[in-house]
Amino acid sequence: MTPLLSVQGLTKRYGRHVGCLDVSFDLFPGEVMGIVGESGSGKSTLLNCMAGHMVPDAGRVMFDTRTEGPVDTVAMAEPARRMLGRTDWAFVHQHARDGLRMGVSAGGNVGERLMAVGARNYGAIRTAAGDWLERVEISVDRIDDRPGTFSGGMQQRLQIARNLVTGPRLVFMDEPTGGLDVSVQARLLDLLRGLVRKMGLSAVIVTHDLAVVRLLADRLMVMKDGRVVEAGLTDQVLDDPQHGYTQLLVSSVLQV
Amino acid sequence: MSDYNFAYLDEQTKRMIRRAILKGLAVPGYQVPFASREMPMPYGWGTGGVQVTAAIMVPEDRLKVIDQGADDTTNAVSIRKFFQRTAGVAVTERTAEATVIQTRHRIPEVPLTGGQILVYQVPIPEPLRFLEPSEIETRRMHALEDYGLMHVKLYEDIARHGAIATSYAYPVKVEGRYVMDPSPIPKFDNPKMEMDAIQLFGAGREQRIYALPPHTRVVSLDFEDFPFEASKADHACALCGAADSYLDEVITDDAGGRMFVCSDTDFCAGRRTGEVAA
Numbered sequence: 001m002t003p004l005l006s007v008q009g010l011t012k013r014y015g016r017h018v019g020c021l022d023v024s025f026d027l028f029p030g031e032v033m034g035i036v037g038e039s040g041s042g043k044s045t046l047l048n049c050m051a052g053h054m055v056p057d058a059g060r061v062m063f064d065t066r067t068e069g070p071v072d073t074v075a076m077a078e079p080a081r082r083m084l085g086r087t088d089w090a091f092v093h094q095h096a097r098d099g100l101r102m103g104v105s106a107g108g109n110v111g112e113r114l115m116a117v118g119a120r121n122y123g124a125i126r127t128a129a130g131d132w133l134e135r136v137e138i139s140v141d142r143i144d145d146r147p148g149t150f151s152g153g154m155q156q157r158l159q160i161a162r163n164l165v166t167g168p169r170l171v172f173m174d175e176p177t178g179g180l181d182v183s184v185q186a187r188l189l190d191l192l193r194g195l196v197r198k199m200g201l202s203a204v205i206v207t208h209d210l211a212v213v214r215l216l217a218d219r220l221m222v223m224k225d226g227r228v229v230e231a232g233l234t235d236q237v238l239d240d241p242q243h244g245y246t247q248l249l250v251s252s253v254l255q256v
Numbered sequence: 257m258s259d260y261n262f263a264y265l266d267e268q269t270k271r272m273i274r275r276a277i278l279k280g281l282a283v284p285g286y287q288v289p290f291a292s293r294e295m296p297m298p299y300g301w302g303t304g305g306v307q308v309t310a311a312i313m314v315p316e317d318r319l320k321v322i323d324q325g326a327d328d329t330t331n332a333v334s335i336r337k338f339f340q341r342t343a344g345v346a347v348t349e350r351t352a353e354a355t356v357i358q359t360r361h362r363i364p365e366v367p368l369t370g371g372q373i374l375v376y377q378v379p380i381p382e383p384l385r386f387l388e389p390s391e392i393e394t395r396r397m398h399a400l401e402d403y404g405l406m407h408v409k410l411y412e413d414i415a416r417h418g419a420i421a422t423s424y425a426y427p428v429k430v431e432g433r434y435v436m437d438p439s440p441i442p443k444f445d446n447p448k449m450e451m452d453a454i455q456l457f458g459a460g461r462e463q464r465i466y467a468l469p470p471h472t473r474v475v476s477l478d479f480e481d482f483p484f485e486a487s488k489a490d491h492a493c494a495l496c497g498a499a500d501s502y503l504d505e506v507i508t509d510d511a512g513g514r515m516f517v518c519s520d521t522d523f524c525a526g527r528r529t530g531e532v533a534a
Contacts (some may be wrong), residue, residue: 047452055311078400079400079401082400082402086404101408102410104408105412105415107411107415108408108411108412108415111408111411112404112405112408115333115407115408115411116402116403116404117404120407120478120479120480121479121480121481122411122414122479122480122481122482123481125411125479126415131275143415144416239329
């Protein structure tokens with residue numbers, strides 16, 4: 001089976017400092033990969049390099065495209081990468097404000113990706129937008145409201161709808177539940193889990209919240225100082241951590 | 257004649273502007289940066305258009321200047337006087353007689369012919385400006401033909417007003433490639449942009465020149481179920497009776513009296529004297 005995403009020896013340095021060092025892994029269709037680690041461990045750098053927001057210093061990111069099979073997205077031309085970015089890929093930012101257009105209505109936000117790939121029928125775009133708002137549990141009568149009038153949790157759900165509307169195959173998520181209170185987090189996680197399972201999405205989720213990966217991720221990578229120190233099945237890594245740092249991380253979680 | 261160099265600008269500057277114009281004509285709809293000069297008029301009064309006109313003008317030219325369709329408003333009168341004084345060229349108010357027409361916000365009603373040049377004054381050349389504030393990003397979007405955002409604006413219009421409410425500076429796609437701001441002409445004029453004459457656009461403050469060669473394909477953006485419509489006031493001209501020209505609404509008293517008259521004063525006058533066919 002061809003992996004959907006194959007990362008090989010990805011390295012990014014910031015001058016003398018290491019962002020991430022020699023990271024390699026395969027992600028198969030329908031699989032969710034969690035990346036955990038403390039702040040500054042290089043997990044966001046890794047995600048941004050994979051998603052094409054940053055140029056890595058070394059390594060390859062092979063993506064299994066629909067038409068041409070596996071292609072190195074690092075070496076890809078910018079127009080092709082942007083096309084991927086609005087069709088097969090999705091990127092959910094930690095802060096919904098980074099991923100939304102705050103001056104545009106909720107419907108316009110969801111419809112933007114459709115229009116970017118050539119949808120030119122207003123009625124169809126609006127129907128799709130309304131449909132997606134419902135799927136992320138936002139009432140359809142808020143379709144013409146701006147995201148600024150939404151709560152934090154709703155903004156995050158709107159961002160997810162905006163990203164998934166074109167039916168991507170791979171979703172990058174950067175701390176999707178960061179900054180939300182626990183009950184809102186729970187609802188969002190529930191929604192994400194449902195969407196990922198229903199649409200058969202593959203996802204890479206970066207987070208420092210072990211509960212998020214426990215719920216969503218099939219496999220887990222633990223990063224420290226830019227390196228992957230432990231990788232394996234989520235339950236295996238969390239229940240029987242081998243590396244000293246992973247043991248520290250697991251035992252640091254407050255049991256209520 | 258006068259102590260000015262012909263048409264005010266020095267020859268090196270004209271040469272620089274002509275290069276930008278040629279590049280603009282070669283890549284229709286692409287905004288060519290140029291080193292805009294200080295002109296003896298404020299920004300927003302047509303500094304870009306005046307520089308383009310000065311660069312293309314020859315002593316044999318006959319100049320017409322339009323301001324919102326009219327030949328006799330402040331902007332039109334002063335620019336016409338400016339070139340009479342600095343270039344000594346002939347001027348006219350008749351569209352058909354002019355070789356160079358500088359315009360602010362209108363295309364003449366009488367179709368232009370090959371050999372004529374229409375120069376637009378452009379305040380904001382970037383059609384994506386109010387959607388994406390970063391110039392770096394908008395240039396990248398043009399380069400990559402990343403124009404989804406332009407339709408988001410039209411979508412917002414329909415969502416809010418039930419129809420595409422943009423009525424001037426209506427975005428167009430040029431030769432299937434660049435999205436272009438046609439300057440603040442009413443969308444009624446958009447279909448006229450596929451014409452026999454050369455069209456040049458100058459933005460002085462923003463330092464951009466762009467151009468449309470004759471017979472360039474210019475398509476106004478729209479949705480399948482909300483097609484583009486060249487709208488005008490639903491009246492006939494109160495003076496000449498024309499039913500197919502763009503109209504200005506004129507308030508005539510403080511008791512609600514109003515009349516609709518042709519915005520193109522030359523066209524209206526011509527029809528009344530019988531020079532322009534009805």
